[in-house]
Amino acid sequence: xxxxxxxxxxxxxxxxxxxxxxxxxxxxxxxxxxxxxxxxxxxxxxxxxxxxxxxxxxxxxxxxxxxxxxxxxxxxxxxxxxxxxxxxxxxxxxxxxxxxxxxxxxxxxxxxxxxxxxxxxxxxxxxxxxxxxxxxxxxxxxxxxxxxxxxxxxxxxxxxxxxxxxxxxxxxxxxxxxxxxxxxxxxxxxxxxxxxxxxxxxxxxxxxxxxxxxxxxxxxxxxxxxxxxxxxxxxxxxxxxxxxxxxxxxxxxxxxxxxxxxxxxxxxxxxxxxxxxxxxxxxxxxxxxxxxxxxxxxxxxxxxxxxxxxxxxxxxxxxxxxxxxxxx
Numbered sequence: 001x002x003x004x005x006x007x008x009x010x011x012x013x014x015x016x017x018x019x020x021x022x023x024x025x026x027x028x029x030x031x032x033x034x035x036x037x038x039x040x041x042x043x044x045x046x047x048x049x050x051x052x053x054x055x056x057x058x059x060x061x062x063x064x065x066x067x068x069x070x071x072x073x074x075x076x077x078x079x080x081x082x083x084x085x086x087x088x089x090x091x092x093x094x095x096x097x098x099x100x101x102x103x104x105x106x107x108x109x110x111x112x113x114x115x116x117x118x119x120x121x122x123x124x125x126x127x128x129x130x131x132x133x134x135x136x137x138x139x140x141x142x143x144x145x146x147x148x149x150x151x152x153x154x155x156x157x158x159x160x161x162x163x164x165x166x167x168x169x170x171x172x173x174x175x176x177x178x179x180x181x182x183x184x185x186x187x188x189x190x191x192x193x194x195x196x197x198x199x200x201x202x203x204x205x206x207x208x209x210x211x212x213x214x215x216x217x218x219x220x221x222x223x224x225x226x227x228x229x230x231x232x233x234x235x236x237x238x239x240x241x242x243x244x245x246x247x248x249x250x251x252x253x254x255x256x257x258x259x260x261x262x263x264x265x266x267x268x269x270x271x272x273x274x275x276x277x278x279x280x281x282x283x284x285x286x287x288x289x290x291x292x293x294x295x296x297x298x299x300x301x302x303x304x305x306x307x308x309x310x311x312x313x314x315x316x317x318x319x320x321x322x323x324x325x326x327x328x
Contacts, residue, residue: 017074050064080117154215173187174217185203240277248294286308
């Protein structure tokens with residue numbers, strides 16, 4: 001029996017966050033209290049903003065439903081470890097969809113994890129090997145969480161940085177946003193020593209250290225961090241423009257594309273067109289387009305057209321030239 005009311009409320013909340021309806025009698029038995037006490041505790045949770053729905057019946061049931069706001073979650077040990085391991089795996093390899101918000105969530109979770117659970121998370125991660133593309137750069141999740149916390153707290157960040165030619169420098173920055181391109185993480189920040197905006201590959205960052213000094217965010221030269229990163233990459237690399245058309249609605253295609261590539265625009269005669277400038281190898285872009293899972297036609301450049309054709313022929317040969325479902 002849990003006699004401490006706050007502890008009992010947390011235990012009750014943990015039970016209700018399981019997606020099922022709990023009969024009042026079962027909750028009372030689990031908590032070791034009377035059904036009347038359960039009803040009072042339910043009222044306390046409602047006062048705290050948790051939308052608990054009650055059902056009529058001989059025993060009466062309770063379940064947590066979606067409300068207008070996201071109330072705090074209560075996780076047991078196994079749930080906390082599972083979420084932390086999953087977020088760490090995604091963060092370390094710039095998996096698409098693993099954006100800055102997910103890294104901030106990881107930072108918050110790891111901040112409150114007890115030492116025994118942090119040890120379990122580290123042990124599990126060390127015992128597993130993620131399967132990623134060969135050119136994907138891995139990043140220590142601790143580096144990302146420190147950066148995300150500095151971005152969220154508007155706190156100046158100092159770190160060591162290794163340039164592409166191997167030159168090492170120390171940077172003092174006002175971190176603005178973390179951006180994932182699907183293969184790499186980048187930090188968009190204002191470099192105080194150079195008095196200008198810069199982008200930093202996070203896999204080249206080491207020893208990140210929040211200084212404790214707060215700052216008011218400056219206005220980016222472009223509308224968003226993703227757009228700034230795209231322009232920055234174009235300036236530094238030998239780039240090429242490409243045009244691809246799609247028969248599917250722009251929203252469906254955009255949901256599968258990296259944000260920094262932009263959004264397809266409607267064509268007068270139907271369909272949608274994506275125009276962008278990139279510095280990636282045409283082989284990677286061809287593969288990325290093939291992974292969209294929708295029909296597309298490459299208009300330009302010729303190198304990309306040929307690369308997509310060769311990729312399709314290679315895939316057909318790999319399948320033995322047979323359509324799915326044919327009999328041998």
